[in-house]
Amino acid sequence: MTPYHILKRPVITEKSTLQKEVNNQLTFEVDRRANKVEIRRAVEQIFSVRVMDVRTMQMKGKAKRFGRTLGMRRNWKKAIVTLAQGEHVEFFEGV
Helix, strand or coil: CCHHHHEEEECCCHHHHHHHHHHCEEEEEECCCCCHHHHHHHHHHHHCCCEEEEEEEEECCCEEEECCEEEECCCEEEEEEEECCCCCCHHHCCC
16 A cells, blocks of 8 residues: 555544644544554655654444434544654644
8 A cells, every 4th residue: 555545634623633732643544454554654754754653543433314214424543643853744734
């Protein structure tokens, strides 16, 4: 898999924005088959930064109604990436 297949999109919420400002952490939705080493390499290669730590978690899809029928949103994997001291990503500035 290429780095762009591993990192699907950034997760931009109030919590992830606060983590970015206080702890220098970025949050991504990643491919469910990717492991921590692959995620680390993808972030380092795409954004040219040093990664100190990667934490991953499996997010369960929520139950939603579609008219009269019940359905499920898809399950996905979230990665919280801690950057080295002094590193930052210009893409996330001002978000």
